Amino acid sequence: MKEKLLHKKIDNSEKTIHGNTTFKELxxxxxxxxxxxxTISDKLPDSNMLIKEYATTKTxxxxxxxxxxxxxxxxxxx
Structure with missing residues (x-):
């Protein structure tokens, strides 16, 4: 039996970028x-990379x- 895929509702707190937010989430x-x-003046890095980690690597x-x-x-x- 095939399961229905449910779309996850995104609330406002998930629309705020934090230190643990990845590019994939964007x-x-x-x-x-x-x-x-x-915006970052660069190619998109690995989508699983944390935005904060990217900032650190770019100093x-x-x-x-x-x-x-x-x-x-x-x-x-x-």
Whole structure:
């Protein structure tokens, strides 16, 4: 018997980027890959990479990446 796939409802707390947020989670929220790449001025890294870890590898502050990416997420609600 085939199971029905249920779409997970995403609440507002899941739409906030935290230190444990991955690039895959942004993609799952339907943020476009090209928008992420434009925002970080780089190719999309491994989608399972934490955004915070990416910031560390690029020696930039997490906030300097988090804030513009959060704006992309927030724009989805409009």
């Amino acid at each position: 993609l799952d929220l339907e943020v476009k890959k090209k928008d992420i790449e434009k 930039v502050g997490f906030g300097s990446i988090k804030e513009p990416l959060q704006k992309l997420v927030d724009a989805l609600e409009k």
